[in-house]
Amino acid sequence: MLEMVINADIKKGKINKNIYGHFSEHLGRCIYEGIWVGEDSEIPNIKGYRTDVVEALKKLKVPVLRWPGGCFADEYHWMDGIGPKDKRPCMINTHWGGVVENNHFGTNEFFEFCEMIGAQAYICGNVGSGTVQEMQQWIEYMTFDGKSPMADLRRANGKEEPWKLKYFGIGNENWGCGGNMRPEYYADLYKRFSTYVRNFGDNIIHKIACGPAGDDYRWTDVLMKEAGHLMHGISLHYYTLPNGSWTEKGSATEFGEGEWFKTLKQTLFMEELVIKHSTIMDRYDPEKKVGLIVDEWGAWCDVEPGTNPGFLFQQNTLRDALIAGINLNIFNNHCDRVQMSNIAQMVNVLQAIILTEGDRMLLTPTYHVYDMYKVHQDAQLLTVDFKNTDYIYNGEKIPGISVSSSIDKEEKIHVTICNLNPIQDIEVDVDIRGIAVNRISGKVLTAETMNAINTFDNSNQVKIDVLKNLRLKNNRAGCKIPSKSVVLLEIE
Ligand code: AHR
Numbered sequence: 269m270l271e272m273v274i275n276a277d278i279k280k281g282k283i284n285k286n287i288y289g290h291f292s293e294h295l296g297r298c299i300y301e302g303i304w305v306g307e308d309s310e311i312p313n314i315k316g317y318r319t320d321v322v323e324a325l326k327k328l329k330v331p332v333l334r335w336p337g338g339c340f341a342d343e344y345h346w347m348d349g350i351g352p353k354d355k356r357p358c359m360i361n362t363h364w365g366g367v368v369e370n371n372h373f374g375t376n377e378f379f380e381f382c383e384m385i386g387a388q389a390y391i392c393g394n395v396g397s398g399t400v401q402e403m404q405q406w407i408e409y410m411t412f413d414g415k416s417p418m419a420d421l422r423r424a425n426g427k428e429e430p431w432k433l434k435y436f437g438i439g440n441e442n443w444g445c446g447g448n449m450r451p452e453y454y455a456d457l458y459k460r461f462s463t464y465v466r467n468f469g470d471n472i473i474h475k476i477a478c479g480p481a482g483d484d485y486r487w488t489d490v491l492m493k494e495a496g497h498l499m500h501g502i503s504l505h506y507y508t509l510p511n512g513s514w515t516e517k518g519s520a521t522e523f524g525e526g527e528w529f530k531t532l533k534q535t536l537f538m539e540e541l542v543i544k545h546s547t548i549m550d551r552y553d554p555e556k557k558v559g560l561i562v563d564e565w566g567a568w569c570d571v572e573p574g575t576n577p578g579f580l581f582q583q584n585t586l587r588d589a590l591i592a593g594i595n596l597n598i599f600n601n602h603c604d605r606v607q608m609s610n611i612a613q614m615v616n617v618l619q620a621i622i623l624t625e626g627d628r629m630l631l632t633p634t635y636h637v638y639d640m641y642k643v644h645q646d647a648q649l650l651t652v653d654f655k656n657t658d659y660i661y662n663g664e665k666i667p668g669i670s671v672s673s674s675i676d677k678e679e680k681i682h683v684t685i686c687n688l689n690p691i692q693d694i695e696v697d698v699d700i701r702g703i704a705v706n707r708i709s710g711k712v713l714t715a716e717t718m719n720a721i722n723t724f725d726n727s728n729q730v731k732i733d734v735l736k737n738l739r740l741k742n743n744r745a746g747c748k749i750p751s752k753s754v755v756l757l758e759i760e
Pocket of ligand 1 (some may be wrong): 293337338339340440441564612613618
């Protein structure tokens with residue numbers, strides 16, 4: 269029996285809803301086919317955006333969406349993506365398969381899509397191959413409400429009022445695909461580019477600097493020292509590679525317990541990264557004004573056999589549900605510093621929440637985790653005190669349980685628990701203090717096998733079920749957390 273104590277009256281701070289953010293890049297079939305099919309498509313659409321995808325995303329309450337990349341962002345010239353579609357120039361998407369990008373999905377379309385699904389826009393600007401003027405004009409096009417060349421251009425393109433733009437990234441992975449820079453050089457460029465990212469009218473932009481790759485702590489140190497006072501956020505990118513190697517990542521679906529264990533161990537490393545980068549940030553920003561923005565994370569596996577290697581298309585198993593659940597628990601528990609996260613990516617790319625094939629769509633196990641965890645958005649974090657159990661495999665051990673908890677405005681407590689052990693169920697007893705409990709209910713996401721997937725022919729193999737046999741006595745809630753599962757408890 270694993271005993272937990274939750275003090276409902278000791279609130280630890282708000283879980284920023286943006287932790288439940290997403291990322292959509294011009295990569296493979298994410299934007300084209302996944303989100304945008306065009307108004308003339310036979311696939312049901314609303315003004316060119318897939319109806320099924322829009323409806324699924326609305327249900328998820330997506331708070332924020334990052335676009336247009338990724339590596340694509342530092343090659344993207346926004347003026348190519350505005351105006352009449354048949355006049356927009358094409359470009360080569362050199363990062364992702366060398367395919368021709370027709371620019372039919374551009375700034376106006378991105379904002380329209382965000383409005384449809386109810387998400388805030390988070391745009392990543394081009395530092396690697398763009399100019400300060402180009403970035404300055406993009407901001408003017410999007411947000412200036414007066415009369416000016418760029419605002420008039422926006423009006424000529426059918427948008428009278430400016431959009432609200434709250435989040436803007438100054439480049440992406442500028443240590444790599446965004447220009448192969450040193451942190452000192454990028455810090456100077458950050459200062460220069462970000463100076464011209466202006467606030468017009470009442471639009472206030474949160475500027476996000478390109479942060480480190482994984483455990484590059486020097487990058488964070490230099491950026492915070494040189495430019496920490498000029499930014500609202502610094503990004504962090506870390507992907508779970510099942511085998512821990514970029515050259516042999518491992519299959520998304522064909523794996524045994526060895527790979528399951530290694531993958532979850534890689535996933536848990538996120539907590540060390542968050543703690544260590546936060547410690548560096550504390551040195552320069554003890555008041556925690558600068559957010560850690562984990563704007564790319566998730567499982568990165570080998571592409572599905574037979575698919576374009578540049579399109580990063582992978583299936584999504586129950587293991588992905590655990591990867592998502594563990595990461596989101598980590599972000600919740602460190603919400604004093606983690607202000608946003610954006611899983612890579614929204615549709616048809618990497619750890620996607622949605623897959624499409626022609627006019628068919630399926631919701632992946634990862635989607636269901638976001639559906640269960642959305643109750644944490646803007647709720648108050650509660651700490652969960654417990655002595656973890658070990659999950660031991662081949663003489664190595666990792667924590668057996670990942671958990672986070674919050675209390676919302678209606679005083680409902682939510683506890684999300686992942687059981688990392690693929691074989692053993694765990695009995696849990698939660699002692700709730702500081703509030704009288706009358707009711708408990710639960711949901712569970714699990715399957716017969718570790719690599720269970722949803723397919724277009726059977727899209728309900730991995731789905732949310734009601735968690736049965738819950739106990740409630742003397743303000744203590746009890747239940748069994750099945751092996752390899754993600755559970756949500758709601759306690760009122
Ligand atoms: O998400 C795929 C790619 O991973 C992004 O374009 C890049 O930023 C990262 O390396």
